[in-house]
Amino acid sequence: MKRLVVLALAAVFAVGACSGGDGASASPELSAPPTGEASPAMSPETSPETSPEASMAAGPTVAAIQEAGRLVCGVKFDVIAFGFRNPTSGDVEGFDADLCREIASALGVEPEFVEAISANRIPFLQEDRVDVVISTMTRNEERLEQIDFSKIYYLAGQRILVKSDSDYQEVADLVAADVTVCSGQGSTSEVNLRDAGVPEDNLLLTQTYSEAAQALLDGRCDAVSTDDSILFGLAAQNDGLEVRGETFTEEPLGIGVKKGKEDLVEFINGVLDDMAASGRWAELYDTHIKPYTGEDAPEPPLDM
Amino acid sequence: MFGQVIADNFDLFAQGFLTTVLLSVTAMTLAVVIGSVMATFRVWGGPALSGIAGFYVEFFRNTPLLIQLFFFAVVLAPANLGITADPLIVALIGLSIYTGAFATEAIRSGLLAIPPGQAEAARSLGLGQLDTIRLVVLPQAVRSVIPPLGNVASALVRNSAVASAIGTRELLYMGILVNTRTFAPEALLGILFGYWLLTLPLSVGINRLERRLAFAR
Amino acid sequence: MSAVAHRSVGLARALGGYLGLAVILALVLVLVATGVLSERRWAPFSDIRVWRFLGEGLWVTVQIGATALVVSLVLAVPLALARTGLPGPLRWPVIAWIELVRATPVLALILGITLYMPRDWLSPMWSATLALTIYTSAVLAEILRAGILSIPRGEIDAARSLGLSYPLAMWLVILPQAFRRMMPALVSQLITLVKDTSLASIAAVSELAGYARSTHSFYGNPAETYFLVACIYFVINYTLSRIARRLESGRAQEPPVAIGGVVDQAPGGSI
Numbered sequence: 001m002k003r004l005v006v007l008a009l010a011a012v013f014a015v016g017a018c019s020g021g022d023g024a025s026a027s028p029e030l031s032a033p034p035t036g037e038a039s040p041a042m043s044p045e046t047s048p049e050t051s052p053e054a055s056m057a058a059g060p061t062v063a064a065i066q067e068a069g070r071l072v073c074g075v076k077f078d079v080i081a082f083g084f085r086n087p088t089s090g091d092v093e094g095f096d097a098d099l100c101r102e103i104a105s106a107l108g109v110e111p112e113f114v115e116a117i118s119a120n121r122i123p124f125l126q127e128d129r130v131d132v133v134i135s136t137m138t139r140n141e142e143r144l145e146q147i148d149f150s151k152i153y154y155l156a157g158q159r160i161l162v163k164s165d166s167d168y169q170e171v172a173d174l175v176a177a178d179v180t181v182c183s184g185q186g187s188t189s190e191v192n193l194r195d196a197g198v199p200e201d202n203l204l205l206t207q208t209y210s211e212a213a214q215a216l217l218d219g220r221c222d223a224v225s226t227d228d229s230i231l232f233g234l235a236a237q238n239d240g241l242e243v244r245g246e247t248f249t250e251e252p253l254g255i256g257v258k259k260g261k262e263d264l265v266e267f268i269n270g271v272l273d274d275m276a277a278s279g280r281w282a283e284l285y286d287t288h289i290k291p292y293t294g295e296d297a298p299e300p301p302l303d304m
Numbered sequence: 305m306f307g308q309v310i311a312d313n314f315d316l317f318a319q320g321f322l323t324t325v326l327l328s329v330t331a332m333t334l335a336v337v338i339g340s341v342m343a344t345f346r347v348w349g350g351p352a353l354s355g356i357a358g359f360y361v362e363f364f365r366n367t368p369l370l371i372q373l374f375f376f377a378v379v380l381a382p383a384n385l386g387i388t389a390d391p392l393i394v395a396l397i398g399l400s401i402y403t404g405a406f407a408t409e410a411i412r413s414g415l416l417a418i419p420p421g422q423a424e425a426a427r428s429l430g431l432g433q434l435d436t437i438r439l440v441v442l443p444q445a446v447r448s449v450i451p452p453l454g455n456v457a458s459a460l461v462r463n464s465a466v467a468s469a470i471g472t473r474e475l476l477y478m479g480i481l482v483n484t485r486t487f488a489p490e491a492l493l494g495i496l497f498g499y500w501l502l503t504l505p506l507s508v509g510i511n512r513l514e515r516r517l518a519f520a521r
Numbered sequence: 522m523s524a525v526a527h528r529s530v531g532l533a534r535a536l537g538g539y540l541g542l543a544v545i546l547a548l549v550l551v552l553v554a555t556g557v558l559s560e561r562r563w564a565p566f567s568d569i570r571v572w573r574f575l576g577e578g579l580w581v582t583v584q585i586g587a588t589a590l591v592v593s594l595v596l597a598v599p600l601a602l603a604r605t606g607l608p609g610p611l612r613w614p615v616i617a618w619i620e621l622v623r624a625t626p627v628l629a630l631i632l633g634i635t636l637y638m639p640r641d642w643l644s645p646m647w648s649a650t651l652a653l654t655i656y657t658s659a660v661l662a663e664i665l666r667a668g669i670l671s672i673p674r675g676e677i678d679a680a681r682s683l684g685l686s687y688p689l690a691m692w693l694v695i696l697p698q699a700f701r702r703m704m705p706a707l708v709s710q711l712i713t714l715v716k717d718t719s720l721a722s723i724a725a726v727s728e729l730a731g732y733a734r735s736t737h738s739f740y741g742n743p744a745e746t747y748f749l750v751a752c753i754y755f756v757i758n759y760t761l762s763r764i765a766r767r768l769e770s771g772r773a774q775e776p777p778v779a780i781g782g783v784v785d786q787a788p789g790g791s792i
Contacts, residue, residue: 077731077735078734078738080739084735087570087575087735087739088570088571088574089570090573090574114645115727115731117725119480119484120636123636127639128640128641185389206381206389211381213741233738236741237741351533355533358538362537362538362755362759365758365762366538366712366762367752367755370722370723371750371751371754374747375743378743462625462627463626465626465627465629466720469723476629479629480632483636492629492633495629496625499624499625499626499629500624500625503625507624
């Protein structure tokens with residue numbers, strides 16, 4: 001317990017020193033650790049951390065990571081703004097990637113990036129291939145049964161992508177103007193649009209979102225709507241497009257951790273709280289998200 | 305109980321298996337058509353036709369099928385050429401073009417294996433070029449071409465698994481789907497058995513055919 | 522044809538596929554310059570850093586391919602010898618292994634192994650290499666076997682009569698000849714191996730195809746990226762196939778190898 005507080009203090013100082021903000025509060029909130037015990041059927045190998053005594057020990061997972069000298073993060077390598085490789089620099093960049101770097105520096109270790117594609121990110125956690133997964137992963141009931149999540153580090157959601165010179169601001173504007181909206185075939189985004197009031201006939205569904213962006217540019221539809229994490233990429237790749245509007249669905253993104261590693265979850269939550277308090281979270285938002293929305297950073301969504 | 309996972313999801317496996325069969329049979333047919341045309345160009349075409357056919361063969365044989373499928377999936381999409389968005393059709397086209405390159409070489413080697421004396425004799429008997437090909441060369445070519453084409457077909461069945469990468473709901477795709485949902489390794493065995501069921505009889509059949517044709521000589 | 526035309530055709534034949542590729546790339550340049558093709562989507566490739574980025578992926582591909590090739594060659598020898606040399610019942614497991622592995626789609630092997638390999642044992646990159654090695658060694662074993670069987674019985678009899686034991690006779694006399702005979706088929710399989718490394722990208726291995734995905738995700742130009750990456754693979758494999766053909770014509774004096782379907786490796790190439 002003592003070690004944990006020392007580490008959290010170190011995190012506070014590290015983050016505080018980086019951003020030059022006023023001295024952040026010395027005691028980061030510790031959320032109650034989730035009580036799930038890893039069921040043997042889920043993880044092929046039961047790691048020592050699943051024993052009941054673990055949550056009272058001084059952070060065995062954290063200690064192990066520090067001993068290894070590196071934090072292995074599963075991030076996306078092809079989602080702009082969150083986790084992507086920049087061909088010109090060769091580095092892994094994005095909001096998710098920088099979160100990994102923040103946590104790693106708080107731990108005093110080097111960050112290491114592994115590509116997490118949607119199909120393998122939970123198995124990778126359960127097999128201890130990665131220490132954490134930060135890959136635009138939505139926290140939902142189904143996943144909570146298999147892994148643990150940190151606090152919410154970003155509230156993604158469905159928004160609209162329109163031409164910069166158009167007047168539409170919200171999905172309600174699109175409904176009112178009775179215009180064509182593009183989305184992905186068979187996606188939840190499509191369903192959400194219909195729920196938001198867009199008539200079936202006004203939906204232009206494509207196989208991929210880059211096709212949808214092309215349709216928008218061609219004028220075959222007046223907006224594209226899906227998760228903003230995808231829309232940012234489209235805005236980045238095509239001039240003259242902007243992401244607008246309130247999110248009309250909620251996709252809370254959390255950092256995934258294997259079940260039973262409560263100390264790591266607590267540590268990460270501590271880092272997130274510090275980032276929120278010190279303004280570091282807002283900085284990351286301005287660096288990675290603001291270029292596509294033109295909006296200032298909202299409040300960090302941590303406790304949603 | 306072992307195999308329970310496969311039994312519970314049998315309809316998914318069956319759908320995948322049938323898609324694989326459909327994909328393989330159709331793509332092989334198209335590949336043979338493409339291969340025949342291209343082989344004809346190679347053997348009897350002028351420098352231009354032969355060169356184009358040659359480049360087709362070299363380009364599609366030496367590049368990965370996966371890259372080709374990704375390329376076709378994008379190019380054929382509604383936003384571009386607007387031909388199809390269905391992964392199955394894309395896979396069909398991609399597999400046919402890819403396999404066609406190998407089929408071309410198989411057919412070409414079959415055509416070249418026929419002694420030129422055969423054609424010469426036919427011509428000296430007064431048969432025209434077309435008739436010579438049709439009545440003398442082709443029947444013999446078919447026999448010498450079957451074994452290498454059999455290998456091409458066997459490879460095609462195995463290559464069809466790559467189509468899962470673009471979303472075609474064939475056997476590998478369905479098996480991985482079941483595996484992702486159930487976390488059961490048996491799903492992978494289901495995949496293996498499905499492919500072995502197709503490829504093993506095929507290779508046994510090819511061996512038998514080869515032996516029979518070899519004896520006939 | 523005139524002498525000039527003859528020489529042109531001869532030159533065209535010598536350059537072969539490289540010429541065709543150059544023509545196509547030149548065509549692309551013209552189409553971009555005239556605006557038929559989208560400049561925005563092709564422009565990233567004028568940046569040398571993008572090529573350096575792809576080069577990182579290519580290096581991984583080379584590592585995977587070279588490792589898989591070397592280990593497969595080493596494994597193929599005992600497999601081939603076991604299949605030809607072992608007495609009846611002992612052979613059956615070997616035959617079963619080789620035939621079952623050869624009958625399996627490579628992608629299924631790669632996914633199966635990378636999904637279930639513990640992290641402490643092998644990373645995804647080396648798991649994929651292992652999968653490729655398992656597959657390639659089985660195929661190479663069959664190629665070697667065809668080579669071994671094509672060598673006239675007299676060779677091994679002569680070697681034995683000189684006092685060499687069966688293993689030594691194999692190692693010093695038969696195998697080197699088998700290797701040389703099957704060299705075109707071996708190179709052909711290497712080409713297939715290079716192509717199959719791209720399948721590792723589906724298991725999240727960062728080789729050339731994986732780097733291609735990162736690139737086109739960043740720039741929004743999938744078709745263009747995949748086309749150029751295909752050209753990279755083409756240059757590598759076409760060069761290998763020309764080397765194979767050079768070796769083949771060098772061995773034109775040898776009797777053709779006609780065992781169990783492996784013969785088509787030479788003209789048609791391995792698939």
